[in-house]
Amino acid sequence: MRLRVDGDTRLLVLTGAGVSAESGVPTFRDANGLWESHPIEQVATPEGFDADPRLVWRFYSERRRKAKTVHPNPGHLALAEADGRMGDRFLLVTQNVDGLHRRAGSRRLVEIHGSLFETRCSVCPRAPFPDEREYLGDPPPCEECRTRGRDGRLRPAVVWFGEVLDPARLSQISSFIDDARGQLVFLAVGTSGVVYPAAGLVVQARAAGGETWLVNAEAADNTRAFHHFVKGPSGKVLPELFEWA
Numbered sequence: 339m340r341l342r343v344d345g346d347t348r349l350l351v352l353t354g355a356g357v358s359a360e361s362g363v364p365t366f367r368d369a370n371g372l373w374e375s376h377p378i379e380q381v382a383t384p385e386g387f388d389a390d391p392r393l394v395w396r397f398y399s400e401r402r403r404k405a406k407t408v409h410p411n412p413g414h415l416a417l418a419e420a421d422g423r424m425g426d427r428f429l430l431v432t433q434n435v436d437g438l439h440r441r442a443g444s445r446r447l448v449e450i451h452g453s454l455f456e457t458r459c460s461v462c463p464r465a466p467f468p469d470e471r472e473y474l475g476d477p478p479p480c481e482e483c484r485t486r487g488r489d490g491r492l493r494p495a496v497v498w499f500g501e502v503l504d505p506a507r508l509s510q511i512s513s514f515i516d517d518a519r520g521q522l523v524f525l526a527v528g529t530s531g532v533v534y535p536a537a538g539l540v541v542q543a544r545a546a547g548g549e550t551w552l553v554n555a556e557a558a559d560n561t562r563a564f565h566h567f568v569k570g571p572s573g574k575v576l577p578e579l580f581e582w583a
Contacts, residue, residue, distance in 0.1 A: 339566060349429075350429050350515065351430045351431065352539055353529070386498075402470060415577075421445055449507075452466070452494075455468060457492050458495040459491070460490060461483055515542055518548065526564070529554065531563075549565055551565065552566070553572055554568075
């Protein structure tokens with residue numbers, strides 16, 4: 339079964355942790371939901387950062403270090419090729435923060451959970467900025483806050499548990515769907531189908547008349563919402579999935 343893409347198709351892709359897992363990206367969460375005996379809530383929530391910013395930065399510094407050792411897999415590269423072929427008729431939405439899609443060459447990309455390799459201020463509206471440094475000591479201060487007499491601290495520019503997604507990024511996705519005018523194809527890859535609002539994109543796509551595909555190593559919780567399900571690892575399926583017309 340192949341996904342046919344012609345000159346009118348608008349392709350919206352959603353990727354989840356399964357795509358990165360094929361590159362060897364560690365989950366950092368053991369079977370008991372812990373990281374180095376710490377509940378994940380202590381290192382991935384605003385409350386955890388307020389309580390122990392050094393611990394949170396040590397966690398994310400370790401994630402940055404490990405993410406630099408892995409590489410995009412054939413699934414990432416196949417989506418980057420689709421991006422290059424289709425131009426503005428393509429949009430990739432990822433729940434992953436590891437930066438592998440960008441390293442693979444994807445440019446039309448919405449990182450709805452933020453980026454592991456960006457930093458922002460915990461206080462002021464300073465825009466996130468590229469940052470690959472590892473912070474193992476005191477949390478770095480925000481220079482812009484310091485010039486204004488405020489005590490802002492820098493934090494990873496990722497969406498933590500309990501935080502809302504960026505409305506501008508969600509609006510960009512909705513606009514892409516609305517502009518498809520019956521030519522929409524929605525493809526979800528490596529997702530569990532349980533994390534919202536991403537898991538609801540298939541419903542939104544179908545409501546817009548879109549054709550919906552799921553590529554997963556195993557069935558997702560929302561598999562029945564899709565028109566087509568291709569079972570298998572994305573690194574093997576995606577390079578052969580597209581039929582270019």
